Amino acid sequence: MKGLAAAPGPKNWGHGKKLETDLVQRDGDSQLQTLVDKIKQEIIFGRLRPRERLIEDELSQRFGASRHLVRSAFSELQQMGLVTRRPNKGAIVRDFAPEEVDEIYEMRAMLQSEAASRIPLPADPNLIAELESINAAYEAEVEAHNLKRVCELNNRFHHTMFSACNNHYLSGLIQRVWTETLGIRCYAIGDPQLLARARDEHWQMLEALKAGNRTELVRLCVDHIWPALEAYKTAHGGWQTSGERKGEARPLKVAASR
Amino acid sequence: MKGLAAAPGPKNWGHGKKLETDLVQRDGDSQLQTLVDKIKQEIIFGRLRPRERLIEDELSQRFGASRHLVRSAFSELQQMGLVTRRPNKGAIVRDFAPEEVDEIYEMRAMLQSEAASRIPLPADPNLIAELESINAAYEAEVEAHNLKRVCELNNRFHHTMFSACNNHYLSGLIQRVWTETLGIRCYAIGDPQLLARARDEHWQMLEALKAGNRTELVRLCVDHIWPALEAYKTAHGGWQTSGERKGEARPLKVAASR
DNA sequence: GGCGACACAATTGTCAACAATTTTATCGTG
């Protein structure tokens, strides 16, 4: 029933710095956290679409959780930037205004550039080995069309790489923006071409890390993010028309996650 | 009984972008939000000290709010980075490890530098007028030793200035780091010398904004943050001794906020 | 006297019912 939480990384129960006890408990929060993950998945894979209203009772019975838990989950998802809430009016999947998307991506570019500039080069062999292993797994899951694990491994690849920047707070910020933009990138996930391209760029990053080619590494880390942005823009039809939308673009439909 | 919410700025109920209805509701959330603000104040002014345990029942009756609300407040404060929670073990005021503090301040410097670089120069007269008015009020409240309002106005000054950087997401990030570091800066607030220095530096920033002196503006925005960091470090006695602390430094005691 | 098992108290996590609010549908009136 409980199952293991979907996200592979460490739970984000507060800022898990070493305090007095370093026991990494993986219980207790599981109920809420798994629910949060489930809803997150629904958003990532476009089953819940931007601006769609999230009704507490509905999700409550859909996931077999109490309404109270759903409520808490909304609260977390709101802080993650995945849903928007207004008092007495409930929660909706967050929708990004065009200008907003551009601004966020500008910041992603800046932060990732900064992080890439701080990774010691040539990179630690352990780091390289780990990244290679992750990207190999990524490659395999792309072949297997297992989108859920593709998504996880992609996340892990970047998180592992940027964690090497020697500033935990910076890598934390990047992770935050990453999560926040899940609702944007959902328009790109599932496109085989983009997935293949991402895989190739990952290998290129590894080359740059090995060769100690800073310029190339930074360029790759920045340019790596644009395709998903482009996908979002095209999915939204025109663009530039900041006020009105033409024809309610929708995220790709994807096969059930397993 | 309800009173007006402490924070002067707009409530942060989700990401308040214009959606369909633009009615800025200032009700409904007031209960939770005022509670969050109250607890935040307690942390800022050192009545609740780092690592101190926050017991739900206790705060519940202290603030006359239901335990459920306290719980929600903890949830928000956790995401704000002011408290840390662990499952079944409750919440404590966040405590920063020395390396962590340095990392965060490095990022504050970077983000503020980036923002300062993006503010159009010479600055909009309206912006200058607003900042001058804020800093004048700041000056007055410093004289009056009204720390609570000093804190608010200081926040408002920076937020207003950085909001002019033409990237809402960037100014949002800065605001986030600002909030997160309240628990660090609490060691500096209340020091008259530092307050006076901050006031002067604000005027200098205004000069740079008026004169269109980018280099100076960026320098000021970055250097402005170090004094509080230094105060924190000295308050913690030694330093560098990352593992152990000597003698549990404590935030300044301050007079009751009114 | 030290050490482990047990029981009790303190605290957090969960649930279901109730109250308040918003949205939708209905009805009378000009």
Added chain:
DNA sequence: CACGATAAAATTGTTGACAATTGTGTCGCC
């Protein structure tokens, strides 16, 4: 037939009680 007021339904917000977990003190045993 359009329009505004009113009532009903749907949904969210709040409260209090109950269950589960953790921390602490006590007792018996070696």
